[in-house]
Amino acid sequence: MDAWLYHGHHQTYTEDLIFWEEIALKKGGPILELGCGTGRVSLHLLKKGYRVIGLDNDFNMLTALKQLAKEEKTSQLYILQADITQFYLCDHFPLIIFPCNTYSTLKPIERKITLERINKQLTQDGWLVISMMNPTLLNHLPQVGEPELDTLFNHPIDGYPVQVTSSWNRHDNNVFILNWTYDHLFPDGTSKRTQIITTHYLAAPECYLDDFRNSGYEIVNCLGDFGNHAYSDQSPYLIIIAKHKPKRKSNEYKNKSR
Helix, strand or coil, X not given: CCHHHHHHHHCCCCCCHHHHHHHHHHHCCCEEEECCCCCHHHXXXXXXXXXXXXXXXXXXXXXXXXXXXXXXXXXXXXXEECCCCCCCCCCCEEEEEECCCCHHHCCHHHHHHHHHHHHCCEEEEEEEEEEEECHHHHCCCCCEEEEEEEEEEECCCCCCEEEXXXXXXXXXXXXXXXXXXXXXXXXXXXXXXXXXXXXXXXCCHHHHHHHHHHCCEEEEEEECCCXXXXXXXXXXXXXXXXXXXXXXXXXXXXXXXX
């Protein structure tokens, strides 16, 4: 994907930034952001003084993030290109975050592998926090969403307007496909169209929670919005806060069993 189109589209979305800041205040740094993109959340946390490691598999996204971080004149950002199902870092983190719907783009087996991988990177009592669109609401939408205007923004590089439209297709097998169309409009009347398709693999909220429990996490909270309200079927989001739960050592278990 064109990283600057992505950045221009998402940089004005600020609804969740205070939430991530409050989470960071509770757990401290360093912070690992998975699927960091062009750094909308990472750069905000950097400005608040946290050391942040941004991980993404898209080279172009990370190149844009590196340029944006340079403009911020910060040395507290570390960038890693890696697959979130396979990454390994020497550091352990009190906080790992997974913002902006990235988690729901993972297939069930990928979720399991990723959760197990993340658990090995958390400190004792470290938190993993994910946010995604409420799957219950998405599963009750019509099967087809007709294209509609989403937003208009100026391209970060040339300043020309970009018109964004979105549509969706919901399939019976819990697959939700979101279609984004970017029309980059030039002064001479021409335009350049870019289409991006993101596929989300939905499950019932309790299934997501079970994934966490089965991967060795303890659920701290389940929220429905960035104002810290409890989750319900009508909530706009599903936000899961879970903490690392160290495995009992075999001799400790035996002693407690006697």
